[in-house]
Amino acid sequence: MTQQQALYKYCLRLGDNALVQSYRLSEWCSNGPILEEDLALTNFALDMTGRAQALLTYAGKIDGNNKTDDDLAYRRGEREFYNILMHELPYGDFANTIARLFYSATFEYLFFSGLMNSTDETLAAIAAKSIKEVKYHMAHATDWVLRLGDGTEESHRRMQNGISENWMFTGEMFEMDEVETLLAGVSVVVSEIKAKWLSQVSKVMAEATLTLPTDTYMQTGGRNGIHTEYLGHILSEMQYLQRAYPTATW
Amino acid sequence: MATDTQLALWEVFLQAKSGANYIHAGSVHASDKSMALQNARDTYTRRGEGTSIWVVPSDAIVASNPDDNEMFFDPANDKVYRHPTFYVMPAGAKAI
Numbered sequence: 221m222t223q224q225q226a227l228y229k230y231c232l233r234l235g236d237n238a239l240v241q242s243y244r245l246s247e248w249c250s251n252g253p254i255l256e257e258d259l260a261l262t263n264f265a266l267d268m269t270g271r272a273q274a275l276l277t278y279a280g281k282i283d284g285n286n287k288t289d290d291d292l293a294y295r296r297g298e299r300e301f302y303n304i305l306m307h308e309l310p311y312g313d314f315a316n317t318i319a320r321l322f323y324s325a326t327f328e329y330l331f332f333s334g335l336m337n338s339t340d341e342t343l344a345a346i347a348a349k350s351i352k353e354v355k356y357h358m359a360h361a362t363d364w365v366l367r368l369g370d371g372t373e374e375s376h377r378r379m380q381n382g383i384s385e386n387w388m389f390t391g392e393m394f395e396m397d398e399v400e401t402l403l404a405g406v407s408v409v410v411s412e413i414k415a416k417w418l419s420q421v422s423k424v425m426a427e428a429t430l431t432l433p434t435d436t437y438m439q440t441g442g443r444n445g446i447h448t449e450y451l452g453h454i455l456s457e458m459q460y461l462q463r464a465y466p467t468a469t470w
Numbered sequence: 471m472a473t474d475t476q477l478a479l480w481e482v483f484l485q486a487k488s489g490a491n492y493i494h495a496g497s498v499h500a501s502d503k504s505m506a507l508q509n510a511r512d513t514y515t516r517r518g519e520g521t522s523i524w525v526v527p528s529d530a531i532v533a534s535n536p537d538d539n540e541m542f543f544d545p546a547n548d549k550v551y552r553h554p555t556f557y558v559m560p561a562g563a564k565a566i
Contacts (some may be wrong), residue, residue: 254476254477254499255499255513256498256499256500256509256512256513257509259512259513259516260508260509260512263512263516359508360508363504363505363508367501367505
C-alpha cells in the first residue's frame with residue numbers, strides 16, 4: 221500500500237462514517253419524540269452529510285480518477301464502504317439512537333481535536349469545522365443520556381439497553397492498521413484517545429445511574445468492507461436514483 | 471383543542487447581532503432550561519439568525535388582556551405630541 225492509497229482509504233473511512241451515520245439519523249425525520257428533537261437529529265444528519273461531502277470530495281482528488289463526491293457516495297458497492305458497523309445498524313428506539321450518538325460523538329470530539337493537528341492541511345481544516353458541530357452533538361447526546369438514565373423506570377431500562385446493545389460495536393472506533401501507520405502525522409493515533417473516551421463515558425454513566433458493560437468481545441469488519449446485512453439495504457435505497465438513472469441531473 | 475401532551479412551553483427570543491434588541495422568534499417545548507436552550511438553538515438558529523438566545527418559561531410571561539385594550543391603548547391614539555415628529559432631522563443622521 222502506498223501513502224496515497226492509505227490517504228484515500230483514510231478519507232473514505234471517515235467520509236463513510238459520516239455518510240452512513242447521517243443516513244440513519246435522517247430516518248428520524250418526522251419520527252422524533254417531539255418536533256424539536258426531530259429537528260435536532262436531522263440537523264446533526266445535515267452536519268454529517270456536509271462532513272461526508274468534504275471528505276469524499278477530498279478522497280476523489282487523492283484518487284486521481286476524477287471521481288466526484290457523488291461518484292463515491294452513490295457508485296460504490298457495500299464491500300467498498302469502510303464505515304464502522306455501529307453506524308449502519310437500524311436505529312432502534314430513541315434511547316438506542318442516543319446511546320450510539322453519545323458513544324460516537326464523544327469519540328469524534330476527541331478524534332477531531334486530534335485531527336486538527338494533522339500535517340494534512342485539508343484534513344486539519346475539515347476537523348476544525350467539524351469540531352464545533354461535534355461538540356454540540358456530544359453535549360446534546362450527553363444531556364439525553366443523563367435525562368433518560370436518571371429518569372423513569374422505563375427510560376432507564378431503555379437507555380441501559382441502548383448502552384449495552386451498542387457496546388460491542390465501540391471497539392472498531394479504536395482499531396488501527398497499516399493505513400494509520402503509513403499516515404503517521406496525518407492520522408490520529410486513536411489507541412491513544414481510548415483512555416480519555418472511556419473516562420468521559422464512564423463519568424456520564426455514573427451520573428446517569430447506568431452501567432457500562434465490561435465485555436471485551438468486540439465486533440469488527442466495517443473498516444475493511446465486511447458489513448452487517450443492514451448496509452446493503454441502506455445503499456439500495458440511497459443509491460437507487462443514481463443506479464436507475466446514471467446520468468440524471470437537476 | 472387537543473391537550474398539549476408535550477413538555478412545558480418556553481418562549482424564544484433571538485438577538486441577531488451584538489447590541490440589537492432580542493426579538494421573539496417563537497416557542498419550543500422542553501423539560502428544563504438547558505433543553506429549552508438547545509431546542510431553541512436547533513429550531514430557530516439553523517440559518518444564522520442569531521448570535522444570542524433567551525428562553526423564558528411561557529407561564530412567566532404576563533400578558534395584557536384583549537378585553538382591556540380600550541383602557542390600555544386607546545388613550546394613546548390622539549396624543550400626536552408624544553411622537554418626536556416635530557423636529558427637523560439633522561442631515562446625515564440615519565437613526566436616532
